[in-house]
Amino acid sequence: MHTRRIGDVQVSAIGLGGMPMSIEGRPDEARSLATIHAALDAGVTLIDTADSYHRDAHEVGHNETLIAKALASHDLGKDVLVATKGGHLRPGDGSWTLDGSPRHLKEACEASLRRLGVEAIGLYQFHRPDPRVPYAESVGAIRDLLDEGKIRMAGISNANPERIRQANDILGGRLVSVQNQFSPAFRSSEPELRLCDELGIAFLPWSPLGGISRAGELGSAYAPFARVAEAHGVSPQQVCLAWMLAKSPVVVPIPGSSRPETILDSLGARDLVLTDEEIAELDAV
16 A cells, blocks of 8 residues: 555655644754655655645745755655645735635746746645635636646645536546545545545545644544554554545545654554454444
């Protein structure tokens, strides 16, 4: 279970989510770079980011810039698929806002291209539907970017089954990924996961361990994950990611991390094989 596919690209079965390295509570740059480099050394070839992963208003794209620096300073950087997103904004007061207008998405993509230092973004995703903008217009902008060669692959995030089908139609069958929240605490994306499995579209669970503040409590919050972890001599977090991988070959979790030891622990899930009985127990949580 070491690799999965997004579109026509083979990636590591578990990616690295960059958000914790750039928002409130982030570590210093040296630790973030060490985290990314540790992930690369361990075989990670998918890193997820977004232009909105920053803390202060003046530093839009902080995480994209950080990732570009880390990849440029490592021999394996060229082998990584960077997935970024546009359409979500942070004014700098801790809140999140939306702009799904075609004009903004195209401008955001151009800015992400500059920060990442690439001619085309590997995977560009519409971050979150904007109720003020027809969904077809937002996805249409992503289609235009794909047709223009600004992005190599297109995805969407925070989408329900209807929007997944709509986006795939607008993109002419070229939708390669759906990134939705999914974890033991958030199971309502099961229908989207099943649809992605049916269509052969990669499903990228965000906050797969329950979020930055709750990931460490996964075992105490969900006893079956702790019991299975004890039986295998691993962490409940590893069990959680292995459980997700076992659900479908289209699942590619992207746990966020800001320390080398946490991403390395997460990557252990690639080798963890759960029994059918254990999977059933975890499914029942």
